[in-house]
Amino acid sequence: MTSRRVPLLPLLSSLLLPAAVAMVFFYAPTERTMGVVQKIFYFHLSLAAVAFLSFFVACVAGVLYLVRRERRWDAWGAAGVEVGVVFTTLVLVTGSLWGRPIWNTWWTWDPRLTTSLILWFIYTACLILRSAVENETRRATYAAVMAIAGFVDVPVVFLSARLFRSIHPTVIRSDSVGLEPAMIVTLVVCMAAMLVFWAALVRLRYGLHLQEAVVGDLERRLGES
Amino acid sequence: MSRAWFLYRKDLRIELRKKESGASMTFFGALVLVILNVAQGPGRRLTPETAAGVLWVAVIFSAVLGLGRVFARERENGCISALLVSPASPGTVFAAKACVNLTLMILSQAVLVPVFFVLFGTGLTGGPLALVPSLLLVDAGFSAAGTLLSAVSAGTRRNEVLLPILLFPLILPLVALAVKATGSALAGRALAERLPLLEPLAAFGLIYAAAGYLLFPFVVREG
Amino acid sequence: MAAGAGEPFLTVEGLRKTYGGTEALRGVSFTLDEGEFLCLFGPNGAGKSTLLKILATLLRPTLGTVRIRGFDLEDDPEAFRARLGLVSHQSFLYDDLTARENLEFYAGLYGVTDPAGRAEELLRQVDLYDRRDSPVGAFSRGMQQRLTIARALVNDPDLLLLDEPYTGLDEHAASLLRDRLGALHDRRRTIVMVTHNLRRGIESATRLGILSRGRLVFLSHRDEVDAEGFEDTYFRCMEAP
Numbered sequence: 001m002t003s004r005r006v007p008l009l010p011l012l013s014s015l016l017l018p019a020a021v022a023m024v025f026f027y028a029p030t031e032r033t034m035g036v037v038q039k040i041f042y043f044h045l046s047l048a049a050v051a052f053l054s055f056f057v058a059c060v061a062g063v064l065y066l067v068r069r070e071r072r073w074d075a076w077g078a079a080g081v082e083v084g085v086v087f088t089t090l091v092l093v094t095g096s097l098w099g100r101p102i103w104n105t106w107w108t109w110d111p112r113l114t115t116s117l118i119l120w121f122i123y124t125a126c127l128i129l130r131s132a133v134e135n136e137t138r139r140a141t142y143a144a145v146m147a148i149a150g151f152v153d154v155p156v157v158f159l160s161a162r163l164f165r166s167i168h169p170t171v172i173r174s175d176s177v178g179l180e181p182a183m184i185v186t187l188v189v190c191m192a193a194m195l196v197f198w199a200a201l202v203r204l205r206y207g208l209h210l211q212e213a214v215v216g217d218l219e220r221r222l223g224e225s
Numbered sequence: 226m227s228r229a230w231f232l233y234r235k236d237l238r239i240e241l242r243k244k245e246s247g248a249s250m251t252f253f254g255a256l257v258l259v260i261l262n263v264a265q266g267p268g269r270r271l272t273p274e275t276a277a278g279v280l281w282v283a284v285i286f287s288a289v290l291g292l293g294r295v296f297a298r299e300r301e302n303g304c305i306s307a308l309l310v311s312p313a314s315p316g317t318v319f320a321a322k323a324c325v326n327l328t329l330m331i332l333s334q335a336v337l338v339p340v341f342f343v344l345f346g347t348g349l350t351g352g353p354l355a356l357v358p359s360l361l362l363v364d365a366g367f368s369a370a371g372t373l374l375s376a377v378s379a380g381t382r383r384n385e386v387l388l389p390i391l392l393f394p395l396i397l398p399l400v401a402l403a404v405k406a407t408g409s410a411l412a413g414r415a416l417a418e419r420l421p422l423l424e425p426l427a428a429f430g431l432i433y434a435a436a437g438y439l440l441f442p443f444v445v446r447e448g
Numbered sequence: 449m450a451a452g453a454g455e456p457f458l459t460v461e462g463l464r465k466t467y468g469g470t471e472a473l474r475g476v477s478f479t480l481d482e483g484e485f486l487c488l489f490g491p492n493g494a495g496k497s498t499l500l501k502i503l504a505t506l507l508r509p510t511l512g513t514v515r516i517r518g519f520d521l522e523d524d525p526e527a528f529r530a531r532l533g534l535v536s537h538q539s540f541l542y543d544d545l546t547a548r549e550n551l552e553f554y555a556g557l558y559g560v561t562d563p564a565g566r567a568e569e570l571l572r573q574v575d576l577y578d579r580r581d582s583p584v585g586a587f588s589r590g591m592q593q594r595l596t597i598a599r600a601l602v603n604d605p606d607l608l609l610l611d612e613p614y615t616g617l618d619e620h621a622a623s624l625l626r627d628r629l630g631a632l633h634d635r636r637r638t639i640v641m642v643t644h645n646l647r648r649g650i651e652s653a654t655r656l657g658i659l660s661r662g663r664l665v666f667l668s669h670r671d672e673v674d675a676e677g678f679e680d681t682y683f684r685c686m687e688a689p
Contacts, residue, residue, distance in 0.1 A: 121394035133382075
């Protein structure tokens with residue numbers, strides 16, 4: 001179960017993340033109207049992308065758990081939801097920090113903000129649900145159902161949020177990218193760094209969940225004899 | 226089909242006899258409306274959008290109260306196991322339960338909507354009938370998602386607390402759409418204008434009817 | 449359920465069930481012919497309830513198969529359930545409905561052609577006809593137990609599963625249960641009962657089995673063992689570490 005091999009993903013992300021930070025501050029040009037505040041955008045967008053990826057992972061893991069009934073899929077799902085909630089929290093925080101000087105408000109009911117906030121609520125509820133169920137099989141089943149039920153809500157959330165007035169900048173459109181080449185390079189590096197960091201976190205949490213389950217088994221066996 | 230009918234009739238019979246869910250839903254909903262009316266202060270008129278918000282707060286808070294009860298009944302004396310070993314499929318049980326919840330919501334709203342118009346009606350152009358399409362669509366989506374999640378919460382130790390925590394985030398977009406649709410209905414606008422708002426409501430209902438039908442068996446089975 | 453040629457009524461093969469890290473069943477196999485009455489004994493935690501839940505399709509086995517007349521249970525569980533009866537620790541009754549309404553509901557669920565008639569017949573069989581219109585919540589424990597037995601028979605099952613049916617049963621209910629089981633047995637219905645109660649088990653069963661730590665350690669026909677010898681075997685199994 002435990003491997004003594006080199007922790008490749010954490011090591012890689014410990015190199016990539018500082019590099020991405022350095023690029024954001026020393027390589028990417030400062031935006032003309034927004035100034036230095038704009039630099040938060042590189043992290044904001046990367047965080048949002050991987051946060052959404054976590055929920056997707058949780059949903060797929062949920063489906064696989066219900067079909068296969070194997071403990072590891074529950075562990076993947078749990079890791080996905082946990083990391084997703086943390087990253088969504090960061091998305092909301094970085095968005096607010098940017099919105100305050102630029103929009104002159106911490107919060108506005110914009111589609112993307114609303115979607116992120118609702119997702120945060122759905123998956124935090126998922127975590128609360130996990131803590132409320134003792135029985136392992138039952139907890140895994142309920143968590144899988146909730147992760148799937150939450151993910152199928154995403155289209156409706158986005159559809160409904162679109163009906164609200166939007167002031168969120170659309171940086172990446174289908175026809176063109178509203179960024180300078182140096183900014184694009186920085187963004188790509190930032191996203192890659194965040195993706196590796198995310199994968200490292202999910203992998204660690206996954207391992208931890210599996211170990212917790214094994215410890216639970218051992219405790220039960222001790223209690224029996 | 227006839228099995229679903231027997232399940233539905235059984236629940237409704239218990240409901241009519243004990244008046245547990247329906248009555249408390251209606252009573253609590255009316256209470257919320259009065260509280261909001263008091264909070265609003267005397268003599269003030271609400272814009273149609275705000276009034277719509279008031280109505281929906283009362284509707285969803287009262288509905289979540291009844292939902293938990295309808296499923297918790299099956300856990301008492303282990304009746305859910307008896308249903309699972311019967312030839313009725315879990316999907317059928319889900320459909321019957323969702324219909325019971327839908328019926329209860331409609332019945333309680335038949336009282337709540339008139340109460341709402343008495344308390345908040347002055348200055349609203351649209352009448353109760355204009356609200357029917359959005360109410361029915363939300364009720365359908367709410368009972369589909371609510372039935373699935375009440376089965377989940379009934380299997381945990383914190384049934385009553387957990388249901389709103391699980392359900393409200395999912396139905397948040399539904400409520401947002403409903404408030405808009407109801408607001409424009411109360412302002413007296415034509416149904417055709419509200420159609421773009423009603424379509425996602427219907428989509429939500431369909432998504433959760435399908436998700437509930439597929440996921441419910443996993444929730445009620447032991448493993 | 450159509451009869452498959454040459455197949456035993458019930459075939460259980462290599463049944464395993466793992467919860468988390470613990471194995472509740474570690475490979476249980478046996479066959480039963482139509483009309484047999486199997487009584488399974490065993491200490492707590494031996495896997496008796498798990499086995500019964502798998503037979504009732506409430507649990508899925510981790511490994512192994514259950515076949516009814518040669519047909520795999522997983523293939524058509526609904527047809528199987530239609531001919532199945534289950535008595536468990538719980539009553540499966542709705543407290544807010546009357547005795548008659550409870551039985552009529554379950555009869556309707558099983559697609560019985562005349563639910564009202566069937567309910568009346570069963571109520572008479574378990575001596576509850578006079579109380580048919582009282583809500584079950586107001587019943588005494590003994591009355592609820594009688595109604596629980598009637599409920600399990602609502603579809604006149606081909607296979608009846610009973611999980612500790614004699615626990616906490618009063619004298620009236622116990623003798624009634626014995627009569628009902630005898631009547632089913634006479635009509636060549638198959639019965640699987642799990643119990644602690646050695647005397648009750650031995651007096652009615654045609655097959656006796658002992659389950660210990662997830663394994664079927666003993667299985668024999670009733671006429672091949674004497675009651676005392678069986679009791680000795682049972683207590684040895686109970687003491688075994």
